[in-house]
Amino acid sequence: MTRVLVVDDDPQILRALKINLAARGYTVLTAPDGTRALHVAAHDHPDVIVLDLGLPDLDGADVITGLRGWSTTPIIVLSARTDSGDKVEALDAGADDYVTKPFGMDELLARLRAAVRRATTHAVAGEPVVHAGALDIDLAGKQVTRDGVVVHLTPTEWGILELLARHHGRLVTQRQLLAEIWGPHYRNETHYLRVYLAQLRRKLEPDASHPRHLITEPGMGYRFQP
Amino acid sequence: MTRVLVVDDDPQILRALKINLAARGYTVLTAPDGTRALHVAAHDHPDVIVLDLGLPDLDGADVITGLRGWSTTPIIVLSARTDSGDKVEALDAGADDYVTKPFGMDELLARLRAAVRRATTHAVAGEPVVHAGALDIDLAGKQVTRDGVVVHLTPTEWGILELLARHHGRLVTQRQLLAEIWGPHYRNETHYLRVYLAQLRRKLEPDASHPRHLITEPGMGYRFQP
DNA sequence: CGGGAGCGCTAAGAATGCGTCAAGATCGGT
DNA sequence: ACCGATCTTGACGCATTCTTAGCGCTCCCG
Numbered sequence: 001m002t003r004v005l006v007v008d009d010d011p012q013i014l015r016a017l018k019i020n021l022a023a024r025g026y027t028v029l030t031a032p033d034g035t036r037a038l039h040v041a042a043h044d045h046p047d048v049i050v051l052d053l054g055l056p057d058l059d060g061a062d063v064i065t066g067l068r069g070w071s072t073t074p075i076i077v078l079s080a081r082t083d084s085g086d087k088v089e090a091l092d093a094g095a096d097d098y099v100t101k102p103f104g105m106d107e108l109l110a111r112l113r114a115a116v117r118r119a120t121t122h123a124v125a126g127e128p129v130v131h132a133g134a135l136d137i138d139l140a141g142k143q144v145t146r147d148g149v150v151v152h153l154t155p156t157e158w159g160i161l162e163l164l165a166r167h168h169g170r171l172v173t174q175r176q177l178l179a180e181i182w183g184p185h186y187r188n189e190t191h192y193l194r195v196y197l198a199q200l201r202r203k204l205e206p207d208a209s210h211p212r213h214l215i216t217e218p219g220m221g222y223r224f225q226p
Numbered sequence: 227m228t229r230v231l232v233v234d235d236d237p238q239i240l241r242a243l244k245i246n247l248a249a250r251g252y253t254v255l256t257a258p259d260g261t262r263a264l265h266v267a268a269h270d271h272p273d274v275i276v277l278d279l280g281l282p283d284l285d286g287a288d289v290i291t292g293l294r295g296w297s298t299t300p301i302i303v304l305s306a307r308t309d310s311g312d313k314v315e316a317l318d319a320g321a322d323d324y325v326t327k328p329f330g331m332d333e334l335l336a337r338l339r340a341a342v343r344r345a346t347t348h349a350v351a352g353e354p355v356v357h358a359g360a361l362d363i364d365l366a367g368k369q370v371t372r373d374g375v376v377v378h379l380t381p382t383e384w385g386i387l388e389l390l391a392r393h394h395g396r397l398v399t400q401r402q403l404l405a406e407i408w409g410p411h412y413r414n415e416t417h418y419l420r421v422y423l424a425q426l427r428r429k430l431e432p433d434a435s436h437p438r439h440l441i442t443e444p445g446m447g448y449r450f451q452p
Numbered sequence: 453c454g455g456g457a458g459c460g461c462t463a464a465g466a467a468t469g470c471g472t473c474a475a476g477a478t479c480g481g482t
Numbered sequence: 483a484c485c486g487a488t489c490t491t492g493a494c495g496c497a498t499t500c501t502t503a504g505c506g507c508t509c510c511c512g
Binding site for chain 4: 380381382383415417418421444
């Protein structure tokens with residue numbers, strides 16, 4: 001289920017969007033201002049964000065910058081301002097699209113689909129299954145098997161493994177992992193990673209004390225070696 | 227340099243876009259109709275496509291579909307039609323953005339930048355690897371191999387090597403290295419560099435006392451010679 | 453010829469980061 | 483409200499990495 005975060009200070013628009021999106025099968029999260037938008041985004045990790053400019057507390061570009069600091073979630077900006085300077089500012093700050101009010105609901109939905117499609121096709125580019133020795137990681141199905149047997153992972157364990165598997169072979173920094181899975185405020189809680197990597201190794205590695213796939217790069221991060 | 231394919235049957239618009247894009251440093255390819263657009267796209271692999279709807283030969287949605295069959299290159303649609311049905315059709319066919327004429331050039335440029343940025347940040351292909359004799363430095367994966375064998379580097383060692391490799395062939399001053407890796411307060415601690423360069427040579431060079439890649443420029447700094 | 457500056461090299465203690473275990477705290481479902 | 487699963491937090495031993503010091507070398511220049 002695709003999860004959309006809608007940010008708007010006008011309760012009426014918020015309600016209209018919520019109803020329309022929910023009717024199309026989206027799960028809708030809402031926030032009435034920039035501060036709470038950043039908070040919800042960090043906490044719930046929506047798949048796409050619809051952001052109204054002209055929020056009461058923060059400047060729109062600052063909200064975008066705040067999100068882009070740690071997340072690549074697509075952002076579609078809504079605005080009553082038709083001024084091209086605003087569009088340029090928002091897009092250069094990292095927005096993916098810019099729609100001016102009044103907007104057609106079907107156009108917004110089409111742009112939403114386009115944004116989600118881009119994000120998912122790029123992420124899953126190629127095969128949705130990563131093989132590594134006796135492990136098969138099904139990214140689409142969110143399931144891991146070891147020697148053909150399904151291994152049960154908790155949501156956090158899966159989040160870490162998924163992120164590492166999507167970048168398999170590459171080093172993923174601790175900050176990256178923490179920001180993606182716990183949120184940007186947890187960037188320094190490297191302790192969490194040690195605990196969870198140990199759990200993952202115990203569940204997935206043949207010899208947990210001599211890992212072959214979940215490799216630690218001291219001081220830098222972790223690497224999934226297929 | 228980013229390469230843009232502009233598709234439009236109106237020579238005047240084509241010319242205006244070409245001039246504006248070229249002035250911003252883009253390399254511009256052009257095509258006057260759908261058939262040739264598909265041909266040029268297949269042959270030259272542009273980084274982004276600006277596509278006018280209402281081409282003389284093919285329906286716009288068909289051009290998009292034709293491109294999407296094999297390519298994920300970002301497509302920005304231009305159109306005089308403000309009808310939301312057209313927008314939905316184009317976006318659902320696989321377009322990334324939809325701009326209605328008349329459009330502001332700076333807005334189009336901003337949307338172009340946004341499309342290119344998305345495509346490149348998500349890009350898995352085209353990994354930047356610097357080769358130097360028996361050394362392969364994978365900048366994205368943060369990994370070095372020597373004769374195909376992975377060499378383990380500490381964070382500081384990697385930081386120095388990365389900085390030198392990113393400027394390969396050019397001289398990097400000691401102050402630059404110290405400021406980038408230890409912070410601006412350490413600008414005079416040239417001693418650190420001597421210690422770490424020695425370690426790097428021991429790990430990477432065939433003959434550490436006669437370095438071929440990690441070259442000292444006395445009194446100035448260091449240079450990575452591929 | 454002598455002295456100083458800059459560099460290469462080694463080695464030791466200090467500091468940091470990692471793995472591990474285990475005990476609370478929290479969450480979600482019944 | 484209870485119970486199991488999951489997430490947070492703390493403490494400890496151990497290994498790696500960073501920092502710092504010392505010494506010999508070469509080069510340059512007076």
